[in-house]
Amino acid sequence: MCGIVGYIGNREASPILLSGLKRLEYRGYDSAGLALIEDFPAIAENGQRHSGIHAVGRLVVEKCKGKVTDLEAMAADHPHHATIGIGHTRWATHGAPSDVNSHPQTDESGRIAIIHNGIIENYSHIKDRLLARGHTFKSETDTEVLAHLIGEFYVDGRSLTEAVRLALNEVVGAYGIAVLAADAPEEIVCARKGSPLVLGVGSDNENFIASDAAAIIAHTRQVIYLADNEMATVTRAGIKTRTISNVEITKPVEVIEMELEAIEKGGYDHFMLKEIHEQPRTITDAMRGRVVEEEGNIVLGGLQSHLDELRQAKRLILTACGTSFHAALIGKYMIEQYARVPVEVEYASEFRYRNPIIEEGDVMFGISQSGETADTLAAMREGKGKGALALGIVNVVGSTIARESNGGVYIHAGPEIGVASTKAFTSQLTVLSLLTIMLGRMRHLSVVDGRAMIRKLLEIPEKVQRTLESTERQIRELSDTFKNASNFLYLGRGYNYPVALEGALKLKEISYIHAEGYPAAEMKHGPIALIDENMPVVVVAPQDEVYEKVLSNIQEVRARKGHVIAIATEGDEQIGALAEQVIYIPATLSMLTPILSVIPLQLLSYYIATARGCNVDQPRNLAKSVTVE
Numbered sequence: 270m271c272g273i274v275g276y277i278g279n280r281e282a283s284p285i286l287l288s289g290l291k292r293l294e295y296r297g298y299d300s301a302g303l304a305l306i307e308d309f310p311a312i313a314e315n316g317q318r319h320s321g322i323h324a325v326g327r328l329v330v331e332k333c334k335g336k337v338t339d340l341e342a343m344a345a346d347h348p349h350h351a352t353i354g355i356g357h358t359r360w361a362t363h364g365a366p367s368d369v370n371s372h373p374q375t376d377e378s379g380r381i382a383i384i385h386n387g388i389i390e391n392y393s394h395i396k397d398r399l400l401a402r403g404h405t406f407k408s409e410t411d412t413e414v415l416a417h418l419i420g421e422f423y424v425d426g427r428s429l430t431e432a433v434r435l436a437l438n439e440v441v442g443a444y445g446i447a448v449l450a451a452d453a454p455e456e457i458v459c460a461r462k463g464s465p466l467v468l469g470v471g472s473d474n475e476n477f478i479a480s481d482a483a484a485i486i487a488h489t490r491q492v493i494y495l496a497d498n499e500m501a502t503v504t505r506a507g508i509k510t511r512t513i514s515n516v517e518i519t520k521p522v523e524v525i526e527m528e529l530e531a532i533e534k535g536g537y538d539h540f541m542l543k544e545i546h547e548q549p550r551t552i553t554d555a556m557r558g559r560v561v562e563e564e565g566n567i568v569l570g571g572l573q574s575h576l577d578e579l580r581q582a583k584r585l586i587l588t589a590c591g592t593s594f595h596a597a598l599i600g601k602y603m604i605e606q607y608a609r610v611p612v613e614v615e616y617a618s619e620f621r622y623r624n625p626i627i628e629e630g631d632v633m634f635g636i637s638q639s640g641e642t643a644d645t646l647a648a649m650r651e652g653k654g655k656g657a658l659a660l661g662i663v664n665v666v667g668s669t670i671a672r673e674s675n676g677g678v679y680i681h682a683g684p685e686i687g688v689a690s691t692k693a694f695t696s697q698l699t700v701l702s703l704l705t706i707m708l709g710r711m712r713h714l715s716v717v718d719g720r721a722m723i724r725k726l727l728e729i730p731e732k733v734q735r736t737l738e739s740t741e742r743q744i745r746e747l748s749d750t751f752k753n754a755s756n757f758l759y760l761g762r763g764y765n766y767p768v769a770l771e772g773a774l775k776l777k778e779i780s781y782i783h784a785e786g787y788p789a790a791e792m793k794h795g796p797i798a799l800i801d802e803n804m805p806v807v808v809v810a811p812q813d814e815v816y817e818k819v820l821s822n823i824q825e826v827r828a829r830k831g832h833v834i835a836i837a838t839e840g841d842e843q844i845g846a847l848a849e850q851v852i853y854i855p856a857t858l859s860m861l862t863p864i865l866s867v868i869p870l871q872l873l874s875y876y877i878a879t880a881r882g883c884n885v886d887q888p889r890n891l892a893k894s895v896t897v898e
């Protein structure tokens with residue numbers, strides 16, 4: 270979604286803001302912009318300039334539809350000397366992507382500039398009021414309305430902080446904002462409700478603001494996370510925090526551990542490919558320090574204070590969106606098979622609005638790579654508010670879901686930059702496997718069975734490595750054959766039904782080919798009508814409990830001249846006679862097959878998309894973390 274960067278210090282602001290925006294490009298955006306307050310040293314009577322004295326600055330805004338490189342070119346054409354500024358990448362919500370709808374937006378007087386992530390829900394009501402007072406608006410955005418509202422309050426000698434605060438008291442919706450004013454050239458005011466903001470504490474009279482720590486870690490690792498309904502006044506000298514209801518607060522300074530290499534491509538053409546290849550390591554990281562092999566058991570630090578509730582849980586509710594939802598579906602199969610606890614899986618976007626029934630003994634898990642997905646966060650709040658224990662399975666450390674949960678487990682996949690989720694998915698599955706063993710051992714699973722499962726799990730990173738090595742070339746060649754297909758069908762059963770859903774999602778989001786995932790046996794209830802000689806059908810068919818059934822489904826596709834690409838277990842010769850192409854994965858426990866079977870599907874979507882010339886890291890219309898509903 271949109272990205273925010275802010276800087277105040279003694280260095281030129283533009284390059285710092287532009288490089289920060291580039292680090293946020295992966296979040297998805299359609300336009301970008303900067304607002305700077307040009308240094309305007311006061312002129313003494315003798316005409317000499319007093320350097321470093323700011324009375325009132327000149328607010329300049331540069332913005333355009335397109336990429337950060339377009340903005341960079343624009344900034345190079347119009348150089349401005351400024352040591353304070355804010356930068357934004359926009360993902361359109363109100364108003365199409367255009368120069369005028371890009372952020373920053375300014376107020377009626379043109380002396381205030383604001384950048385905003387989120388949605389102001391009551392903007393049309395506020396706009397009507399302002400129109401009646403004679404305001405005129407240039408853009409279609411809700412953000413411009415907020416800029417004008419702040420301007421209305423920025424009168425009578427009020428501070429910018431107070432003007433922003435009063436304006437926000439009238440706002441319904443979600444926001445992460447940063448605000449500059451020409452006549453307050455020594456401060457940036459920022460606030461958050463529902464959209465993440467992190468403040469970077471610099472070492473040399475400089476401070477930073479960002480919607481994602483990736484934008485500022487090249488400069489500082491010391492950060493303050495703003496929580497909902499909090500705001501900050503950021504100056505060169507320091508950061509003052511308060512609540513939007515005006516109570517001063519002291520926030521802890523935390524140290525982020527993210528390494529710079531983790532957010533760079535490291536020689537790969539795309540972040541997505543790098544992240545696919547990182548999986549042997551990220552899966553290992555998800556298990557690190559959590560396995561007690563001898564006891565056939567698992568220790569998950571973030572759940573230790575909730576072991577009784579987990580032992581007594583009558584039902585688990587897993588809620589998530591997109592790829593994380595697919596991981597949740599597999600989690601249900603695992604937990605119900607081995608821990609024998611009923612599990613419900615629900616799209617967070619549905620859960621939050623349908624008045625779900627929460628009863629004593631319900632434990633909820635919100636699964637989210639970013640930890641910021643608006644629907645998942647709202648579902649967690651709904652469940653928690655109704656009395657469920659709310660736990661998170663999250664990647665981004667310090668994210669909102671991680672902070673608001675009663676406890677949880679980090680998946681430790683490291684920054685995932687490619688919009689198409691890959692390594693986060695396999696790490697989520699790894700953590701769900703750990704959880705399954707832990708819950709199972711609390712109930713019916715013997716130490717011997719626990720140990721056997723752990724051994725199989727420990728083998729997975731090496732098997733993922735083997736899968737990558739043995740399948741990549743074959744898949745690259747195959748992609749060339751199928752790159753012009755208009756539709757794909759993905760089929761799987763049991764543990765691999767959600768893998769079929771995930772394979773289809775990966776393909777459509779980055780290659781724009783229409784793809785459907787189905788439980789293999791459901792094909793005959795409708796989708797079979799689509800099958801002809803133009804339809805490639807990817808069938809995930811490892812040798813598990815439903816293998817024979819899936820073979821019958823393959824026969825049904827072949828009988829209608831569909832092209833079958835099978836994902837099968839190494840050594841399976843039978844399937845070779847039925848499928849046009851077979852991609853082999855190593856054998857493992859059925860529960861763990863999705864971690865292996867999804868690898869060829871990730872590669873297939875990657876190579877088809879690149880063969881079609883698509884921008885796989887920043888697919889059209891998509892955003893990495895979806896912080897609006």
Ligand code: M6R
Pocket residue numbers: 590591592593636637638639640641642645688689690691774775778891893894895
């Ligand atoms: O950050 P989250 O895991 O909460 O995100 C959920 C979905 O938005 C995400 O998985 C999305 O579907 C990905 N683009 C899939 O590749």
